[in-house]
Amino acid sequence: MTDDDNILVAQGLKKSYGSGPARVDVLRGLDLTVRAGEFLAVMGPSGCGKSTLLHVLGLVTPPDGGAMRLCGRAVPRGGRTLQQMRRQNVGMVFQRFNLLSVLTAEQNVNISLRVRGLARDGARVRALFEEMGVDHVRRRKPGAMSIGEQQRVAVVRALAHRPDVLLADEPTGNLDSASAQRLLELFRRLHGDHQRTIVMITHSAEAASVAQRIVHMKDGTLCDS
Ligand SMILES: Nc1ncnc2c1ncn2[C@@H]1O[C@H](COP(=O)(O)OP(=O)(O)OP(=O)(O)O)[C@@H](O)[C@H]1O
Numbered sequence: 693m694t695d696d697d698n699i700l701v702a703q704g705l706k707k708s709y710g711s712g713p714a715r716v717d718v719l720r721g722l723d724l725t726v727r728a729g730e731f732l733a734v735m736g737p738s739g740c741g742k743s744t745l746l747h748v749l750g751l752v753t754p755p756d757g758g759a760m761r762l763c764g765r766a767v768p769r770g771g772r773t774l775q776q777m778r779r780q781n782v783g784m785v786f787q788r789f790n791l792l793s794v795l796t797a798e799q800n801v802n803i804s805l806r807v808r809g810l811a812r813d814g815a816r817v818r819a820l821f822e823e824m825g826v827d828h829v830r831r832r833k834p835g836a837m838s839i840g841e842q843q844r845v846a847v848v849r850a851l852a853h854r855p856d857v858l859l860a861d862e863p864t865g866n867l868d869s870a871s872a873q874r875l876l877e878l879f880r881r882l883h884g885d886h887q888r889t890i891v892m893i894t895h896s897a898e899a900a901s902v903a904q905r906i907v908h909m910k911d912g913t914l915c916d917s
């Protein structure tokens with residue numbers, strides 16, 4: 693963690709796709725400050741750029757312009773420091789999960805620990821699988837899991853390395869209400885008991901109500917609700 697109260701600071705983020713008449717300006721000078729230990733929900737209509745924003749914040753996609761600080765350090769444009777920050781500081785739950793199809797659920801989590809240079813922690817990982825209600829699919833590959841099970845395995849993988857900032861893209865989007873409640877309860881505990889910082893994209897007002905603060909994305913920027 694950092695002494696800085698603001699764990700994540702983004703200033704003037706810009707991101708466009710395509711060129712010429714096909715160009716789409718998705719982020720248009722977006723500013724965002726997230727305090728350490730904050731639980732933030734990001735809402736906005738489909739296609740407004742929420743996933744793009746999360747990928748930029750998670751250091752997966754480089755922005756076209758703007759600057760970011762994460763855990764007290766300026767985010768560089770590339771190189772080893774960027775890779776190190778991506779691996780150590782951030783945990784991502786992608787909207788499409790991005791689980792490796794040739795590996796079992798447990799192997800997906802273990803390989804994520806290995807690329808971060810962390811030892812396997814079987815007991816802790818199993819506890820996370822149990823907490824997410826997906827212990828029964830630990831030895832199954834994604835193709836043999838339901839969409840909601842894959843989503844919950846993606847949450848286990850994102851949390852396994854104890855990231856400073858958890859970035860979750862619609863983490864309840866494919867869950868029944870009981871599973872969604874369970875996930876939100878885990879997020880609430882991570883935030884409340886462990887002071888974990890969470891940025892969660894959601895279309896669900898119920899999910900957003902668990903967060904401390906809700907921001908809305910509009911015209912490539914964010915505004916408070
Ligand atoms: N790789 C890409 N190339 C071109 N356009 C893209 C690309 N990725 C996203 N877009 C466009 O950028 C815009 C923002 O997409 P994004 O996925 O960030 O939206 P979103 O708010 O997450 O939507 P949803 O709620 O449906 O998940 C959309 O208009 C989309 O079509």
Ligand SMILES: [Mg+2]
Nearest residue numbers: 742743744787
């Ligand atoms: Mg999206």
